Amino acid sequence: MDSKRLRQKYLPMTETAYYILLSLISPRHGYGIMQHVEQITGKRIKLGAGTVYGTLSKMEIDQLIVPVAEEERRKIYKITGIGIGLLKLELFRLQELVTHGKQKMEEMTDAGS
Amino acid sequence: MREVKTAWRLWWEWSPERIENWLEEMARQGWILFQVDVASLRFKFMRGEVNQIRYCTDYQENPGDDYFKLFKDDGWELVWAGAFGWYIWRKPYTGERPAIYTDKATMINKTKRSIKVAGSILLFYLLLFMLFFVLGPGLKTIEDNIRLTVSLSLAIIPPVFIFVQLIRYNRKLGRDRIRE
Incomplete structure (x- = not known):
């Protein structure tokens, strides 16, 4: 799949896809991802097993991630260059959202005081 | 026991x-x-x-x-x-009710796969249907022809129903997705 179609398919990213890709900067299996995401978000995001399995399958087909090992029938994945590229684009987008949000909030506070 | x-x-x-x-x-x-x-x-x-x-x-x-x-x-x-x-x-479980799907995108993708299967079955029925009309009934009596036409028409209702319902369901999931 060319990069334009991948961008259309994955951006803007869902929280699920974002955190799964982020977790795979270190090699992890599906359940490892679920535990990691729950931990770093302070239990705010609990990913379902079906959601993780479905997303990993889709991302593997699109080569955002690649299986690197197998451990007791658990597939261990790692992010690829394509995945990192998409993650960076999403991070850039999120940064823009935060910058604009903060600006407007400050303007509002300044006007109020 | x-x-x-x-x-x-x-x-x-x-x-x-x-x-x-x-x-x-x-x-x-x-x-x-x-x-x-x-x-x-x-x-x-x-x-x-x-x-x-x-x-x-x-x-x-x-x-x-x-x-x-x-x-x-x-x-x-x-x-x-x-x-x-x-x-x-x-x-x-106790406390929060667990789920296997926690996002809409994966559910939509899953339903899309079912729609493909249902679509192929429907296509197969339609081909049978067309074959029947193109080749002509070839049955002797008008009563037999009517009977066959009616049964074929009834047979196509379930696959059409399933196909349409799955598409409606995926549309609904798509509408909810904005809240994700």
């Missing part, structure tokens, strides 16, 4: 919560599912302890070993693996 209860249920992919909630309610009354058969329509329960159990249905075509391992790692027990890629999972 163990106490067994049998119940029949017709269930559809586009309303999973109906079958899932019913199975959960049965567990709340102490009826634990142990078998599903007769084209996934007959459910058999055993008298057990009253328990809070979440049931989830899933559809996967040829899932790998890692599918089963992932669900088991997350505490799900496989209750039933039916024909055509249908699975029923369960997990006892």
